[in-house]
Amino acid sequence: QVQLVESGGGVVQAGDSLRLSCASSGRTFTSYAMGWFRQAPGKDREFVAALSWSGGTTFYADSVKGRFTISRDNTKNTVSLQMNSLKPEDTAVYYCAAPAPFHFTREISQYRYWGQGTQVTVSS
Numbered sequence: 001q002v003q004l005v006e007s008g009g010g011v012v013q014a015g016d017s018l019r020l021s022c023a024s025s026g027r028t029f030t031s032y033a034m035g036w037f038r039q040a041p042g043k044d045r046e047f048v049a050a051l052s053w054s055g056g057t058t059f060y061a062d063s064v065k066g067r068f069t070i071s072r073d074n075t076k077n078t079v080s081l082q083m084n085s086l087k088p089e090d091t092a093v094y095y096c097a098a099p100a101p102f103h104f105t106r107e108i109s110q111y112r113y114w115g116q117g118t119q120v121t122v123s124s
Contacts (some may be wrong), residue, residue, distance in 0.1 A: 009118030022096030
């Protein structure tokens with residue numbers, strides 16, 4: 001079982017940066033790829049970024065490529081999302097999630113474990 005807790009959301013202006021963190025419980029963090037997703041009001045939850053269990057491979061949504069960076073610290077059981085050059089359309093609740101062990105995917109249906117989410121609001 002994996003428990004995930006996000007932090008770092010807030011209200012920022014367009015062009016600002018924000019760093020989200022996700023802490024994972026359990027002793028097998030290094031077995032899990034990790035992903036970030038987001039859900040804007042009235043929209044479906046969508047993929048943002050994913051990182052393999054070793055940290056060596058990443059996926060990004062086209063909408064965030066070049067602006068967001070996903071990383072992990074396997075010594076601290078944390079995964080982070082550095083968000084730069086934020087835009088109003090980045091406003092959403094951001095979730096970290098984990099799929100089955102040793103499974104690396106961007107498909108939301110493949111993610112088993114979810115955090116409670118953290119709100120990011122970008123004003124224009």
